[in-house]
Amino acid sequence: MDPSILFEKVLVLNKYYQAVHITNLQKAICHLVKGTALVITEDWTTHDFTEWVKISEFHAENGAKQRFIRSPSLKILLFDVIYLPKNESLPQSEVIFTRQNLFLRDSFTCQYCGKLLNNPKDRTIDHVIPKSRGGKTVWSNVVLCCKKCNLKKGNRTPEEAGLKLMKQPKAPKWQALILEEFPKHKREKWKKFLKFAGLFEEDT
Ligand SMILES: [Zn+2]
Numbered sequence: 001m002d003p004s005i006l007f008e009k010v011l012v013l014n015k016y017y018q019a020v021h022i023t024n025l026q027k028a029i030c031h032l033v034k035g036t037a038l039v040i041t042e043d044w045t046t047h048d049f050t051e052w053v054k055i056s057e058f059h060a061e062n063g064a065k066q067r068f069i070r071s072p073s074l075k076i077l078l079f080d081v082i083y084l085p086k087n088e089s090l091p092q093s094e095v096i097f098t099r100q101n102l103f104l105r106d107s108f109t110c111q112y113c114g115k116l117l118n119n120p121k122d123r124t125i126d127h128v129i130p131k132s133r134g135g136k137t138v139w140s141n142v143v144l145c146c147k148k149c150n151l152k153k154g155n156r157t158p159e160e161a162g163l164k165l166m167k168q169p170k171a172p173k174w175q176a177l178i179l180e181e182f183p184k185h186k187r188e189k190w191k192k193f194l195k196f197a198g199l200f201e202e203d204t
Contacts, residue, residue, distance in 0.1 A: 001070045010080060011190045013040060014087040019194050021089070025069070028082050040083040042192065052076065080189040095172050097137070099125065103144055105172040111143035112153070112163045124150045128169065129157060139171035 006026040014020045023031075031037035038046040047055060056077040059066055068075045095101050102125065108117050117123045126145035129135030132155055143165065145153070153161040 005067070005069060005078070008078070009186060010082055011193060012037075012087075013081060013083045013193060014089055014091075015085050017044075017083070017193070018091050019190070020087070020091050023082075025078070028079075029069070029076070031082060031084070036086065037082040037084050039079045040081045040193075041079070042189070046083050046085075052079070080186065081193055095139075097139060101172070102142060105139075105169075106144035109144065109166075110146035110149055111166050111169070112145060112149040112158070114166060115146050117144065117146055122146055126150055126153060128165065130155050133157075140169055143169050 006024065008025045010023050010025055010028040011019055012021040012023055012028075028037060032039065032049045032052065035048065038048055039052050040046050053074065053076065056068065056075050059077050060068060060075045064077075067078045069078060070076075095105075103123065108123075109115065110117060111126070124145050124147055126143050126149070127135040127137065128141050128143060131137075135141050149163060153163055158165055
């Protein structure tokens with residue numbers, strides 16, 4: 001078994017089925033064994049450890065193509081989301097302002113010309129209303145910008161520089177950021193649970 005499997009990300013839901021956290025498979029299995037967590041599948045069914053082992057055995061015997069975690073005595077079917085029936089922590093509503101979070105919010109794309117900025121060297125941060133004119137470093141006034149557009153804009157507002165923002169900047173929701181951070185197959189599997197809590201907007 002590839003040991004990196006144990007570090008695969010698992011989404012954690014609180015007792016109200018809201019996504020509150022991300023953990024890894026190793027920790028999730030500990031919770032499962034202790035009985036503090038249940039596996040939750042896409043149809044919202046929850047399974048305790050014993051049930052999940054049985055389901056895993058069934059899939060293994062039927063030659064399922066799913067991936068398993070193997071120990072000498074057990075085969076456990078990989079899962080993506082756990083449910084903590086006693087957890088009352090609430091989702092964070094605000095995302096901390098950092099460069100990385102800004103890049104994630106703006107999908108690594110220049111907010112003026114739309115160019116994808118894969119190379120960190122090409123990324124600059126633009127104050128929509130320039131700092132020199134009292135523009136603040138807050139989510140609603142800061143965007144990711146390529147060097148070329150930044151140079152063109154200089155110490156002006158977008159209107160003055162003849163530039164147009166692709167969208168009005170605003171504070172992101174952390175769940176949307178989570179989705180950006182992980183591979184597409186995880187995104188698809190988590191989306192349903194994030195949307196249920198009303199915390200993931202398709203368009204942001
Ligand atoms: Zn640009």
